Amino acid sequence: MAKDFFGRLEETIQTTGKAAAQKAKEVADSAKRHNDLRVAKRDLNDLYRQVGEKYFEEHMDYPQAEYIDLFNLIEKLRGDIEILRRLTEETTKRRKKISKISRNKLLTNTTKQ
Numbered sequence: 408m409a410k411d412f413f414g415r416l417e418e419t420i421q422t423t424g425k426a427a428a429q430k431a432k433e434v435a436d437s438a439k440r441h442n443d444l445r446v447a448k449r450d451l452n453d454l455y456r457q458v459g460e461k462y463f464e465e466h467m468d469y470p471q472a473e474y475i476d477l478f479n480l481i482e483k484l485r486g487d488i489e490i491l492r493r494l495t496e497e498t499t500k501r502r503k504k505i506s507k508i509s510r511n512k513l514l515t516n517t518t519k520q
Contacts, residue, residue: 463481470478 463478466474467478467482
């Protein structure tokens with residue numbers, strides 16, 4: 408009787424273990440497919456971006472009528488980005504200058520005492 412009980416228990420454990428292993432494999436396979444899909448979409452979007460940039464650069468002076476609004480938006484954003492880049496550079500330079508002045512004042516005050 409005990410032998411029968413332990414035999415069934417062993418069989419149940421083995422069956423459960425196999426089912427758990429199979430489920431883990433299915434989850435891992437699903438995660439891999441999901442990641443592969445994400446990577447493929449990212450790569451496709453990167454190619455679209457490259458094509459778009461190349462097309463824009465080659466046709467920016469004489470865009471087709473259906474692209475004029477998009478080209479104008481691109482040019483506006485490029486201008487905005489340049490303005491923001493310059494402002495960021497100026498702010499960084501100002502911050503460094505203030506920091507240097509503050510350090511010099513601190514050193515001067517420290518050496519006077």
